[in-house]
Amino acid sequence: EAGVAQSPRYKIIEKRQSVAFWCNPISGHATLYWYQQILGQGPKLLIQFQNNGVVDDSQLPKDRFSAERLKGVDSTLKIQPAKLEDSAVYLCASSLVSQTPEAFFGQGTRLTVV
């Protein structure tokens, strides 16, 4: 079974530029999560999708971050414009349904804003 795929693995951009990350969850998984992990901290949930609907985006900085999940499968997370404090690893995870204990994570995208 293929795991959660994320791209790119690494990205360096200048502040005020825009960037997009892509996630392909495990086939059949209805729930998809985007987490932000700042160096030295645990992951923080940015947004949770159930199929193509948003369940929780309470910690998503909506003035600069946006996310969508097309047809309930792939998802993209965009930052526009980026700030220095957005430097972090962005992790995508998926689970069969939100109640399932086990969520599978991708390897993440490491973003550096200079």
Added chain:
Amino acid sequence: AQKITQTQPGMFVQEKEAVTLDCTYDTSDPSYGLFWYKQPSSGEMIFLIYQGSYDQQNATEGRYSLNFQKARKSANLVISASQLGDSAMYFCAMREEGGSNYKLTFGKGTLLTVNP
């Protein structure tokens, strides 16, 4: 609001010995789940073990066991017979399961180093 506390920034253990990683939590929801994840240097989070708040017995998965003490609100991870490959960051996490939003909240993590 749910909160997870991991007070050990780093831990060292000798190969083949057991180690306990501490985790305390706070929640007002009577139904919740507790998790441990491993994050090696490659970056992905690997699910290790899950404990539901109503589970009577402590969860075990191979060399991993979760020491669940509900009254103390602690959910420590015990790794028996440590291996060099266990060196990684370990995160405790919880989610409230009484409603419809199963959001995971993570602690800050503990860096475990296994010495040969």
